[in-house]
Amino acid sequence: MGSIGVVLVLVFIVLLILASCVRVVPQAQAMVIERLGGYQATWSVGIHFKVPIIDRVAKRVILKEQVVDFAPQPVITKDNVTMQIDTVVFFQITDPKLYAYGVVNPIMAIENLTATTLRNIIGDLELDETLTSRETINTKMRSSLDIATDPWGIKVNRVELKNIIPPAAIQEAMEKQMKAERERRETILVAEGEKKSAILIAEGKKESIILDAEAAKQAAILRAEAEKEKMIREAEGEAEAILKVQKANADGIRFLKEAGADQSVLALKSFEAMTKVADGKSTKIIIPSEMQNMAGLVKAAAEIAKGE
Secondary structure: OHHHHHHHHHHHHHHHHHHHOEEEEOOOEEEEEEEOOEEEEEEOOEEEEOOOOOEEEEEEEEOOOEEEEOOOEEEEOOOOOEEEEEEEEEEEEOOHHHHHHOOOOHHHHHHHHHHHHHHHHHOOOOHHHHHHOHHHHHHHHHHHHHHHHHHHOEEEEEEEEEEEEOOHHHHHHHHHHHHHHHHHHHHHHHHHHHHHHHHHHHHHHHHHHHHHHHHHHHHHHHHHHHHHHHHHHHHHHHHHHHHHHHHHHHHHHHHHHHHOOOHHHHHHHHHHHHHHHHOOOOOOOOOOHHHHHHHHHHHHHHHHHHHO
16 A cells, blocks of 8 residues: 555656646747756747756747837937936847847846937937937937847837936926917918908009099090080081071072062072071181172162262
8 A cells, every 4th residue: 555655656746747848838929948058949839848857948038029118318419408318119029049048137238228329329419409300319229229139139120219308497498489489470470461461452452443443434435425425416406507597598599589589689698698607606708709799789889878
């Protein structure tokens, strides 16, 4: 009975040892195996068996992308302004063996490397460039860190400047500058608005003046046309009146002629008709030669009568 118990104990111990030699590696992880203190292999996803006592798991490695947020680091710009900058580094382990044996405490190594690289980059930039060149700084830091961490089996995917904290005096000056800039932009916008308003008002006045001038011109044209029409109608009326008078005189002379009046009476009636035609308004009257002879006879008769 005692021997059987010893055998059972030995079997149980053996089973425990065999169970401890079985390892299952989860997804996105790896195990670095050492044999008698030296590197043996890197186990990837799946089930693996190690030699009892001789082999051991030296390091478990997470292959997923990891994020490390480092505390703010003091840096000095090219124009001697001290500020605090904290960074966020996104990295991924690509070689578990190099990660296990490349450097002691890789996270601390990345943090120190990030601080020194950041100081080198910011030292070549002035304050304004630092505040406006985040993308450039991120790219330079990622490139430098990726090259430096490559022998450690680490790939730096991205580096971001989380916060840039300038001194309080600089922050106050920047706030005043921003306020002044906003006021300047506001003043410019107001001036541009007033300028556009003045231009629109001037254009409106110009358009009104043009319209008024056009209306006055049109009115003058209409008045001139009305005056012209009036003069034409008056001239036509006077011409028609003269024609009627001449026609009446002609009818009277024709009546006298038909009644048997002699030539002197006809000439005298023609002369009277001419005087009526002139009506005292004409300055020149053309008298036929027969009427001139008649006038001479009348004048001679009047002189003879006066002498007697």
